[in-house]
Amino acid sequence: MMPEAVPTTYFAPAKVNLGLSVRGLRQGGYHELHSIMVPLTVGDELDIAPADTLTLRVEGADLPADGHNLVYRAARAYLDAAGQPSGAAITLRKRLPLASGLGGGSSDAATTLMALARLYPASVHLPTLALTLGADVPFFLLGQAALAEGVGEVLTPLPVPRVPLVLVNPGVEVSARDAYTWLDEEEAFTPPLDVEGILAALTSRHEVPFHNALQDPVAARHAPIREALTALADTGLRSPLMSGSGATCFALAENDDQAHAAARTIQARQPGWWVATACTL
Incomplete structure (x- = not known):
């Protein structure tokens, strides 16, 4: 059994859209977007530590802690892609309101991917994996403001000032x-x-x-x-x-x-x- 490890705390920033244009409807029900997405100094927190199995605990919101939670799905996706038999003990502390347009769930998922990539390094292309979890998730891997096009996955970094x-x-x-x-x-x-x-x-x-x-x-x-x-x-x-x-x-x-x-x-x-x-x- 893996000894109990001290978790590392990660910040998962919220985002706002400094404008969101929906250009039209694409095949498959997706939309063609044109948006400036900007991370913020407010967000959720995650504690992540190595463990024998994958577990998730949620504080601050009434959310599932299994495969219905995007953090759990992100962790499971990375561990499987990395061929990693071990797991992680994750605590998600929700600071952002739910279903709020701030990208909280997507940011939590992206932060989970980056944390596990640091914990269990492997040849996994995170942006590709992120897109399977949601259109906004790749943006949060970038870590800076960007023009988002396509369904949100075509990202061009932008020099947005502190506002x-x-x-x-x-x-x-x-x-x-x-x-x-x-x-x-x-x-x-x-x-x-x-x-x-x-x-x-x-x-x-x-x-x-x-x-x-x-x-x-x-x-x-x-x-x-x-x-x-x-x-x-x-x-x-x-x-x-x-x-x-x-x-x-x-x-x-x-x-x-x-x-x-x-x-x-x-x-x-x-x-x-x-x-x-x-x-x-």
Whole structure:
């Protein structure tokens, strides 16, 4: 039996989409995307240690701890691909709200892959393995902001500056599958993002010329998302937008002090919401 090992703690960052264009529907039901994805300074944590078998424990959320959990599936996929007979003892501490458009599950899975590759080195191509787990998982292997195209797997690193922002989740869980279904029903596909314009506006005081193709169909069905966008704008923050398929919305701050003040104001008005400050990485 393997002696009990001290676990290593890993940070699994959240992400926001600084714009999400859905260009159209591809064969097989996938969508052609054009999005700027940016990791943040907030996220989940994982403790991972070598063990005889694979086990998962989840803290902070009511999630399964078996093959229905993306972390477990990622670990199982890596161990099998590496031909590794040993396992890992994994504890997932959820800090992010569930089904929130922040990529928490995908980030947790990518972090698991990278941790196990360090623990059990093998000739495994992580990006290929990551794509079998979900379209957003390869992005989190990259570790920096990127333009995501295709179904999200074609990644081009981008020089996104440090920008403080405020995140608000009004407690609504939105299924990405539903969000894309509603978009398809309306055929509300959108043109490519103005990437240069977005990057330039991040460090100015102007509104950022981005859009999220999923925002209108999702917000039309979820009033709390409309309320979250209004709350962000009412505190003087810039360019409020829904991230991914929602329900988390964000807006940009001029500095850390403005971000913290706005977050306190929103939290006081809406004590039941999840509110956080963060910076782009």
